[in-house]
Amino acid sequence: MNVIDLFAGAGGLSEGFRxxxxxxxxxxEMDKWAATTLQTREIFYYLLEKDKLDIYKEYLMNNISREDLIKYIPNEILDRVICQEISEETLQNIIEQIDKLRNNKPIHVVIGGPPCQSFSVAGRARNKLKVEDDPRTYLYKYYIKxxxxxxxxxxxxxxxxxILSAKNGQIFKQIKKEMLMCGYNIEYKILNAKDFGVIQSRERVILIGWKSDIEFSYPIFTAEEQKWTIKDLFDDLPFINAGEKIEDYKYTSGINECLTELKIRNKDDILIQHEARPHRDIDLEIYKTCVDIWNEEKRKLKYNELPEYLIKHKNTxxxxxxxxxxxYNDISHTIVAHISKDGHYYIHPDILQNRSLSIREAARIQSFxxxxxxxxxxxxxxxxxxNAVPPLMAEKIAEKIKEALTIIFR
Structure with missing residues (x-):
């Protein structure tokens, strides 16, 4: 069954559906680097199918350039990623590119979510524009088109x-109205990634729509018992300090049951992007203090509880x-895009490493x-x-949709 992924980001949703x-x-996807990531993932799957993953690994280890990598890949694979902002000016061109790719085949499913900065509570607090004045608020209209x-x-x-509370709920009400007018029955629920086996508490609105002439209903998702912790997830990752990265691509141990069950690692993988950002001395001292308190008292330290010489912000x-x-012995709180700004909200639990999460650790928490x-x-x-949807959560949503559509098409 054929899928279009809109506002695709790094591809968490499409990874699950694939x-x-x-x-x-x-x-x-409009973001240049996210689009390049999507293209790299398409390359991975093409080379996997051709039993040529050694070429992919050569690229990951910087033994060949991207230009050399692309020489092995047909254009139709690379063209699946349309790196453009969706707007009135670009929509027709995007449609033409999709039509060329689908080659008259029907599209059975559309997935994706418009950028959420104008809807998120934190985003609204930082945004100088009102929700109704922010052009990102209305990107959903292109999804409906x-x-x-x-x-x-x-x-x-x-x-x-x-999105449920933006402009006192009026935005979401309008979105639902336009979807209904488009010929779809709709239902939404607030789902938590932890209930799908992801080692993270992450609530998201998942709205599912279906053509009003088909027998379909919102899938029933039974919350899974959380078997694993951050310690299980990080079990095989080498010790690194702030500002360091692993460059020999080696794990410290074999694959445990957690990594197998969550589809994080297999026998052919090499360790990539286990890289931690550098930190100022004052932040490293705060991190140690926070981990100390957590280890001793199992509570999160408030900023105004820090020693006075570590408090530099006027707002207490x-x-x-x-x-x-x-x-270590629980699941993570929500990974959000602000992790790109600093790591203060994501302090590693090992006081000896004294740093924030590495790229690979954050990716694993998201189930990549x-x-x-x-x-x-x-x-x-x-x-x-x-910004991503956890692939493991996406996979289990896709599984239910596949079951229902298989019956419809039977």
Whole structure:
């Protein structure tokens, strides 16, 4: 069954749908580095199918350039990623590119979620524009235009909880109204990634729509018991300090049951992007203090509880949880795109390493497999990871949709 992924980001949703054997016809993404990451993932799957993953590894280890890598890949594989902003000016061109890729085949499913900065509570606090004045608020209209053109049987629309309250709920009400007018029954739920086996608490609005003439209903998802912790997830990763990275591509141990079950690592993987950002001395001291308190008292330290010489912000009344430890013996709190700005909210639980999370650790918390390479350097990688839908969650949503559509098409 054929899928279009809109506002695709680094490809968490499409990764999950691909695992359930959906055919990703096109990814549409405006960010240059996220689009390059999507293309790299397409290259990975092409070389996997051809039993030539050694070429992919040569690229990951910087033994061949991207130009050399691309020489092995047909253009139709690379062209699946459409790196363009969706707007009135570009929409027709994007449609033409999709039409060329689908080659008259029907589109069965559309997935994706417009950028959420104007909807998120934190984003609204930082945004100088009102929600209704922010052009990003209305990007959903292009999603609906794609529904009108391709008439998929089902679509999956993902966004942050804040979309429900934006402009006192009027924005979401309008989105639902336009989807109904487009000929779809819709239902939404707030789903948490931890209930899908992801080692992270991450709530998102998952709205599913289906053509009003088909027998379909919102899938029933039974919350899974959380078997694993951050310690299980990080078990095989080498010790690194702030500002360091692993360059020999080697793990410290074999694959444990957690990594196998969550599809994080397999026997052919090499360790890539286990890279931590550098930190100022004062931040490293704060990190140690936070981890100390967590280890001793199992509580998160508030900013105004730090020793006076470590408090440099004038604001000691709000944002008191600006430093946060990711606990070893539990799941993580939500990974968000702000991790690209600093690591204060994602302090590594090992006091000896004394740093924030590495790229690979953040990617694992989001359930990305170790073979997933994020292009563009450390900051771009963190932003892509923080914005993504966890592939494991996406896979289990795709599984239910596949079951329902298989019955419909039988």
């Amino acid at each position: 695992r359930e054997e959906f055919n990703i016809v096109a990814h549409v 794609i529904l009108e053109i391709y008439k998929p049987k089902v679509f999956v629309f993902e966004n942050v909880r804040g 009344k709000s944002f008191l949880d600006r430093f946060k430890v990711v606990p 497999p170790d073979s997933y390479y994020f292009e563009g350097g450390r900051t771009a990688a963190f932003r892509q990871i923080g």
